[in-house]
Amino acid sequence: MSMATPLNTTLQRSPLPLPCFSVFFSPFHPSTTLSVTGIRKRCLRMVTSCVSHSQSSVQNNGVTDAAVSVRNQIRLGLPSKGRMATDTLDLLKDCQLSVKQVNPRQYVAQIPQLPNTEVWFQRPKDIVRKLLSGDLDLGIVGLDIVSEFGQGNEDLIIVHEALNFGDCHLSLAIPNYGIFENINSLKELAQMPQWTAERPLRVATGFTYLGPKFMKENGIKHVTFSTADGALEAAPAMGIADAILDLVSSGTTLKENNLKEIEGGVVLQSQAALVASRRALTERTGALDTVHEILERLEAHLKAAGQFTVVANMRGTDAEEVAARLKTQPSLSGLQGPTISPVYCKRDGKVSIEFYAIVICIPKKALYESVQQLRAVGGSGVLVSPLTYIFDEETPRWSQLLSNLGL
Numbered sequence: 109m110s111m112a113t114p115l116n117t118t119l120q121r122s123p124l125p126l127p128c129f130s131v132f133f134s135p136f137h138p139s140t141t142l143s144v145t146g147i148r149k150r151c152l153r154m155v156t157s158c159v160s161h162s163q164s165s166v167q168n169n170g171v172t173d174a175a176v177s178v179r180n181q182i183r184l185g186l187p188s189k190g191r192m193a194t195d196t197l198d199l200l201k202d203c204q205l206s207v208k209q210v211n212p213r214q215y216v217a218q219i220p221q222l223p224n225t226e227v228w229f230q231r232p233k234d235i236v237r238k239l240l241s242g243d244l245d246l247g248i249v250g251l252d253i254v255s256e257f258g259q260g261n262e263d264l265i266i267v268h269e270a271l272n273f274g275d276c277h278l279s280l281a282i283p284n285y286g287i288f289e290n291i292n293s294l295k296e297l298a299q300m301p302q303w304t305a306e307r308p309l310r311v312a313t314g315f316t317y318l319g320p321k322f323m324k325e326n327g328i329k330h331v332t333f334s335t336a337d338g339a340l341e342a343a344p345a346m347g348i349a350d351a352i353l354d355l356v357s358s359g360t361t362l363k364e365n366n367l368k369e370i371e372g373g374v375v376l377q378s379q380a381a382l383v384a385s386r387r388a389l390t391e392r393t394g395a396l397d398t399v400h401e402i403l404e405r406l407e408a409h410l411k412a413a414g415q416f417t418v419v420a421n422m423r424g425t426d427a428e429e430v431a432a433r434l435k436t437q438p439s440l441s442g443l444q445g446p447t448i449s450p451v452y453c454k455r456d457g458k459v460s461i462e463f464y465a466i467v468i469c470i471p472k473k474a475l476y477e478s479v480q481q482l483r484a485v486g487g488s489g490v491l492v493s494p495l496t497y498i499f500d501e502e503t504p505r506w507s508q509l510l511s512n513l514g515l
């Protein structure tokens with residue numbers, strides 16, 4: 109089942125946004141495992157214990173009902189480390205929003221192009237937590253982290269769900285040997301006679317919210333979870349777990365550890381996303397304008413990144429005739445149709461029009477095919493250049509955001 113978050117949707121509020129959840133799990137310790145059936149009862153117990161021992165409880169920055177705190181700067185959270193950090197800065201640079209960070213250990217920085225905005229470098233999960241607590245207004249993180257730590261909170265809004273990096277999916281994987289050799293789907297896994305209330309399927313994961321939720325939604329009863337911070341792929345071979353639920357990109361780590369994905373085992377598709385706090389967008393002065401500018405720059409860059417500009421000369425009697433010839437070829441329509449301009453040549457002292465210059469945008473993937481189609485209709489002198497930005501009249505994501513905010 110794919111749970112890819114659709115464009116600009118608000119995640120559903122969970123009935124149990126649990127502030128103390130992580131206290132429950134510790135690395136691969138059987139006493140800290142959690143059964144899906146027992147989850148609600150134990151969560152309730154934990155909430156109760158958090159309330160009754162509030163003096164000593166650990167706050168996990170849940171949403172508070174207070175009005176947005178008074179500050180003049182808009183705060184944008186960016187990943188401080190890990191594989192998303194460099195790609196995020198590169199993307200912003202490509203949008204002419206370079207981040208000026210004096211040294212890598214400094215956690216606050218500026219974007220000179222956005223003078224009312226402060227950048228705060230944080231770990232991805234803390235970006236989501238701080239969006240919920242009101243300590244950040246905007247952030248760039250993976251959709252996996254938004255789902256895991258946002259837990260369906262309505263205050264989180266996904267402004268742009270596809271920033272084109274950090275592609276991966278969250279997937280259940282099992283060994284490709286032993287009792288799992290002929291198991292290839294979630295259904296087959298669930299039907300294995302081995303899993304009972306006394307001996308449930310043991311899953312190692314860092315996704316302790318999404319994991320139990322996924323199993324419950326798929327009707328898998330006899331399952332427990334344990335957690336660790338990395339190298340989960342080792343858990344089955346070490347005998348600590350039967351399966352793992354972790355991020356997969358190239359699939360190399362699974363393969364190298366003799367694990368395989370199974371049909372129906374994908375929990376969600378993820379890539380980097382621009383996320384905002386609903387309260388910040390509706391209540392903080394300047395936040396909506398800032399998100400509009402960031403969104404426009406991102407859209408213009410990402411749209412252009414997949415396209416080339418192609419300029420070619422075509423012999424013809426007039427612009428309409430050239431256009432009609434171009435339209436016979438499926439890849440030559442451009443974004444809104446070709447631009448065709450006369451080329452004025454001087455021959456025997458007289459100015460005449462024998463050629464027309466055509467300008468079209470074509471998808472990078474279709475480059476060679478398009479050049480062949482151009483030649484087939486009489487194109488010559490084909491010039492191909494990269495496109496930097498495509499600013500549309502208005503981005504569809506902006507109108508969706510406004511309607512999501514009720515504006």
Ligand SMILES: Nc1ncnc2c1ncn2[C@@H]1O[C@H](COP(=O)(O)OP(=O)(O)OP(=O)(O)O)[C@@H](O)[C@H]1O
Binds near residue numbers: 191232250338355378
């Ligand atoms: N193999 C991968 N390929 C592509 N993107 C990935 C991959 N693994 C993780 N991601 C994305 O990058 C984000 C950050 O992952 P990364 O492993 O860099 O940081 P982390 O797990 O928070 O840090 P650490 O692993 O050091 O604790 C993930 O939330 C996910 O969105």
Ligand SMILES: O=P(O)(O)OC[C@H]1O[C@H](OP(=O)(O)OP(=O)(O)O)[C@H](O)[C@@H]1O
Binds near residue numbers: 337339355358362
């Ligand atoms: O499918 P692949 O391309 O092999 O990538 C998948 C691996 O990448 C992530 O780990 P990461 O490299 O972040 O290490 P970590 O476990 O220490 O977080 C993820 O947890 C997988 O282990």
Ligand SMILES: [Mg+2]
Binds near residue numbers: 190
């Ligand atoms: Mg990692």
